[in-house]
Amino acid sequence: MIKVFTVCPQGLGSSMIAKINVQKVLDSLGIDSDIECSGVASIIGQKYDLIVTIEEMRNSLEWADQNKIVYISNFFKKDEIAQKVEAKLKELKIIN
């Protein structure tokens, strides 16, 4: 089971769209996951394996471990999300 946060400034619009699509991607990869959408402040002090967010959040997430963050530009392109998330999971050795 991996813990994933999708993050946007308010934690209820774009991060929720991201959650829906990241869930589909992880399901299709056969990865058991717990995905939560959230604003930046709510993830401070939390444990997670991966963060999926948007380019605009780069500055707000400077303090977080950049190795665990995937930045996406188009929330609706499941192939972009799939490609970037899969590459990151391989990099983190969560999948082979």
Add this chain to the structure above:
Amino acid sequence: MNIKELMRPNLVKIHVPVKDWQDAIRAVGELMVKDGAVEPRFIDAMIRVANEFGPYIVLAPGFAMPHARPEDGCLRSSMALITLAKPINFGNPQNDPVKVVVALAATDNKSHIEGLSDLAEVMSEDGIVDKLGNSKTVDEVLDIMYQRQSEEK
């Protein structure tokens, strides 16, 4: 609530002329105010959020989704859609110019999940923004938006 429950026909307007992105947010927000879904201050909150965090609300090429918090004056969960008479830049180099704006208002962080999931399905279709932008009637837009509906709850 699924997309059909959230995006009621009176919350859709096509070929709306606007002069800039703030104006576009006001135009889509006005539909929600008239519908009684949000208080007028909700519109200011949507503009403030976009100013504060930059044009992250442009989620995909040609498509913006302004929104604000439940406590910013949301009375009823809903989604409003406008297509723009002329595409407008929101300041997002990757995804500008915007042709379709969907505003989102939610009374909590759960009631709109089905509707957002429906929206995500519809918006992931290739060429969808042009298809919506070229729609000549509100009914045409609604037919596209209602293609997929989660079960009503």
